[in-house]
Amino acid sequence: MPVKPTYPGVYIEEIPSGVRTITGVATSVTAFIGRALRGPVNEPTLINNFGDFERLFGGLWVKSMMSYAVKDFYLNGGSTALIVRLENGASEATITLPTVASPPGNLVLEAASEGSWGANLKASVDHETRDTSNSNLFNLVIFEDIEGGARESFLNVSTSEDDPRYLERVLEQSSLLVRVQTMSSSRPASTYAPASSPPSSPPDLVDSPISATGGSDGSDLTSNEYLGSASDKTGIYALKKADIFNLLCIPPPTRNSDTESQVYQAAMSLCVEERAMLIVDSPSAWGASSATAASDAKSGLSSLNLTGKAARNAAIYFPRVKMPDPERDGQLDTFVPCGIIAGVMSRTDRNRGVWKAPAGIDAALNGIQGLQVKLTDAENGLLNPLGINCLRTFPVIGRVVWGARTLRGADQLADEYKYIPVRRTALYIEESLYRGTQWVVFEPNDESLWAQIRMNVGAFMHNLFRQGAFQGTSPKEAYLVKCDSETTTQNDINQGVVNVLVGFAPLKPAEFVFIKIQQLAGNVQS
Numbered sequence: 001m002p003v004k005p006t007y008p009g010v011y012i013e014e015i016p017s018g019v020r021t022i023t024g025v026a027t028s029v030t031a032f033i034g035r036a037l038r039g040p041v042n043e044p045t046l047i048n049n050f051g052d053f054e055r056l057f058g059g060l061w062v063k064s065m066m067s068y069a070v071k072d073f074y075l076n077g078g079s080t081a082l083i084v085r086l087e088n089g090a091s092e093a094t095i096t097l098p099t100v101a102s103p104p105g106n107l108v109l110e111a112a113s114e115g116s117w118g119a120n121l122k123a124s125v126d127h128e129t130r131d132t133s134n135s136n137l138f139n140l141v142i143f144e145d146i147e148g149g150a151r152e153s154f155l156n157v158s159t160s161e162d163d164p165r166y167l168e169r170v171l172e173q174s175s176l177l178v179r180v181q182t183m184s185s186s187r188p189a190s191t192y193a194p195a196s197s198p199p200s201s202p203p204d205l206v207d208s209p210i211s212a213t214g215g216s217d218g219s220d221l222t223s224n225e226y227l228g229s230a231s232d233k234t235g236i237y238a239l240k241k242a243d244i245f246n247l248l249c250i251p252p253p254t255r256n257s258d259t260e261s262q263v264y265q266a267a268m269s270l271c272v273e274e275r276a277m278l279i280v281d282s283p284s285a286w287g288a289s290s291a292t293a294a295s296d297a298k299s300g301l302s303s304l305n306l307t308g309k310a311a312r313n314a315a316i317y318f319p320r321v322k323m324p325d326p327e328r329d330g331q332l333d334t335f336v337p338c339g340i341i342a343g344v345m346s347r348t349d350r351n352r353g354v355w356k357a358p359a360g361i362d363a364a365l366n367g368i369q370g371l372q373v374k375l376t377d378a379e380n381g382l383l384n385p386l387g388i389n390c391l392r393t394f395p396v397i398g399r400v401v402w403g404a405r406t407l408r409g410a411d412q413l414a415d416e417y418k419y420i421p422v423r424r425t426a427l428y429i430e431e432s433l434y435r436g437t438q439w440v441v442f443e444p445n446d447e448s449l450w451a452q453i454r455m456n457v458g459a460f461m462h463n464l465f466r467q468g469a470f471q472g473t474s475p476k477e478a479y480l481v482k483c484d485s486e487t488t489t490q491n492d493i494n495q496g497v498v499n500v501l502v503g504f505a506p507l508k509p510a511e512f513v514f515i516k517i518q519q520l521a522g523n524v525q526s
Contacts, residue, residue, distance in 0.1 A: 018452045022436030022460040027354040027428055028346035030073060031082040031245040031276075032339070033236055034066025035221055035253065038117045041090075042234045044082045044242040050074045055150075056176070057083060058117060062327040063217070065251035069339030072323075073249075075367040076343025079350070082245050084238045085113075086225045093118030093215030094181060097125060100135075101186035107159075107167075108182035109142075112175060116217050120144045121177060122209040125188045129156050136160045138187040140167070142177045145211070152177055159187050221253040226263040236267050239274065244431070246424075247345060248278045249338040256334065258283045261304050264314075268306060271313040275427045275434075277420070280306065280407070281336035282318035282388075287372035293319065294379035297388055311407035312417040313427075317341050317389045319372040321365065321399075334372055337391060340365050344401055354428050355469045357404035357421045357509035365391065365399040385411045387418075404509050422506040425469060433457060433502065445493050450483045453500055457481045461504065471505040479504045 003011045031044065037058025039045065047053050053070050060067045066083075073081060093116075095109040111118025122145050129137040136158045143151040152175055157167045168180040195204035228235015239245060248271055252259045264280055271278045283304075286297045297318050306314055321337050324330040344365070345358040371391055375383075380390045380402065387410045389403025406423055408415035417423040437457070443449045461479040464470065470478035482501040492499060 018455065019459075020436075020439050020452070020456050022432060022456055024428065024432045024460070024464075025244060025435060026080065027246055027349045027424070028078070028342070029080045029082060029245045030078060030247040030249060030342040030346065031084065031239055031242070032066050032070055032073075033084045033226065033239075033248075033250050034069075034086060035061075035064045036067060036083070036085040037061045037064065037217075038111075038113050038115045039083070039085045040113060041085050041087050042228070042238045044084050044238055044245075046242075047081050047083060048079070053081075053083065057085060058115075060327055062325075063220075063254070065253070065255065065336065068325075068335055069249055069251045069342075072335070072337075072339035072367060073343040073346075076340050076365070077347025077350070078339075078343040079346050082239065082242050084236075086221055086228075086235065087114050087217075088219045088221050088225050089216070090114035090218035091214060091216045093121060093212040095121060095123045095178065095210055095212045097123060097188035097210060099184045099186040100189050101184070104189075105184050105186060106182065107184040107188045108180075109171075109178045110181040111212065111215060112177055112179055114216075114218070116215045117144075118212055118215040120146050120149065121212040123178075123212075124191045124207050124209040126190050126192050127187070134158075136163065136187055137165075138190075140188075141209075142175065143209075144177070150177060159183070159185055223260045223263055226250065226259075227266055236263070236270055239270065245274065246276050246427070247342045248276055249342055250278075251336050251338060252281070256284050258285075261306070264304065264306055268310050268314050272310045275431045276313065277424060277427070278314040279338045279341050280304070280314055280316040281338050282316055282320065284320065284334070287319040287334075290373050293373040294375065294382045297383055298386060301386055301388060306407050309408070312415065312423050314407045315389060315405065315409075315420050316387070316407060317391060317401070317403070318383065319375070319391060321368040321391070322370040322372060323368040332369060337365070340368070341401065353467060353469060355421050355425045355507050357419065359389070359401040359404040359509070361394075361397050361400060363401040365401065368399060371399060387413075404511070419508055422508060425504075425506055429461075429464075429502070429504065432460065436460065437500075440498065445488070445496070445498050447484075449498065450488065453483045453498070454481050457483075457500065457502060461502065464504075469504075469507065471507055477505065 003013055039057040050071055092111040092114050097107040099105045099107055122143055124141040126139050137156055140154045140157055154170055157165045157170050168183055171179055191208050192205040195206045226235050228237050230237045233240050250259050250267055268278050286300055287293050317337050320334050322332050322334055325333045344363045348356050348358040374393055375390050383390055384403055387405045387407050392402040393399045404420045406417055406420055409418045458481045462475055465475055465478045472478035480503045487499040487501050
């Protein structure tokens with residue numbers, strides 16, 4: 001409201017411009033779901049490099065196909081990942097620290113997450129605190145008894161809940177290794193003892209740390225762990241706790257096995273809700289025989305039952321890849337390509353934009369030594385019209401992604417979201433506008449609001465046009481933003497609705513290139 005003048009003089013009033021900048025969301029945050037050595041269970045955890053994965057989830061593990069996919073993701077240019085660790089019957093290791101109470105009790109610590117990794121933990125206790133007269137204070141050191149293991153020190157922690165350094169709170173907020181399972185009102189006994197008897201003065205002390213016991217990795221994952229519970233937000237639905245993800249990878253539970261189709265079906269529906277893309281790995285049986293690989297893939301596609309409009313948010317890649325396994329002395333083994341594909345998409349987004357197809361001679365597959373099956377042009381021509389994206393090997397170029405269709409990309413379906421870059425561009429615009437127009441809610445619904453919407457959404461779309469995201473040589477040919485009395489009638493206004501129409505002319509990949517050659521007759525005299 002204008003300032004009410006009360007005295008003679010100059011008054012300053014700031015007038016809002018109505019500009020609310022819409023920022024584009026991330027395009028290649030990749031979610032991985034599967035088994036890991038350690039780390040929080042059913043909690044999406046953001047990481048930025050493979051070093052983070054090693055620190056939080058234990059790194060490569062021969063029983064975790066997810067760990068190999070994450071490694072492939074970063075090797076191929078991936079940036080940000082969300083890790084959801086699942087487990088089936090795993091348990092935590094525990095450390096029992098006897099207390100100095102009479103009669104003696106126990107302070108029991110447990111590993112911060114399930115898994116046999118916790119059996120390597122050890123704990124040391126001493127009473128050389130800032131106040132040696134305080135019988136509640138002690139120093140605690142937790143470390144992994146392995147080469148390069150983590151080590152954590154907690155000085156002047158207390159068994160008194162009134163103390164700011166109360167042990168349970170300190171470990172809960174500061175430790176990656178342990179939590180309190182059973183608290184004691186008395187501090188644990190020191191693990192240090194004189195080095196000789198009788199002891200020297202002052203005594204030379206030797207630490208005898210207390211080792212953890214128990215801890216199990218559990219069994220291989222089943223579809224129950226992947227599907228989880230939507231209400232409890234477990235399994236794939238743990239991703240509902242995350243702010244955003246754009247790509248979803250679900251590696252199989254074991255080597256040479258497949259992710260079950262019912263898991264992919266549920267994940268595909270989740271991706272529609274969250275405006276993300278599902279990367280589907282082809283079944284291992286498709287590449288079992290080089291002679292029949294193409295026909296096996298053609299006949300096996302329908303058995304996945306990944307159909308309907310939701311299939312616009314999914315893409316399948318064939319065949320699997322061969323690479324050396326660092327956990328098995330570099331022996332060649334067959335792995336699913338989902339992590340590699342996600343890395344290629346992330347790299348393409350960063351270098352060219354989400355509207356560029358993640359395929360072609362620049363979409364190199366890094367870190368592999370071969371493909372499960374070497375496809376020919378004819379076999380590729382059999383699968384591409386069905387919406388199966390092929391991985392190919394070419395002389396000089398090497399191994400590349402050679403397909404950019406969604407699972408609605410079959411020629412027979414004639415779907416408007418036939419191509420991955422078109423679908424991902426639409427999802428990018430949808431999510432960016434969804435987040436960037438929250439300010440509109442509860443604003444007065446009239447021409448003044450509509451003009452602000454047109455200005456802000458139009459500025460966002462024009463910025464994409466300038467980056468080359470759309471067809472056309474002018475903004476009028478490339479996109480439209482309409483929000484006026486035609487899109488929002490008086491009845492809409494009465495119901496509290498404002499309608500915004502946003503259209504764009506997508507770029508579609510040049511999938512087929514025809515070069516026509518004609519012999520010129522020359523200058524013939526007649």
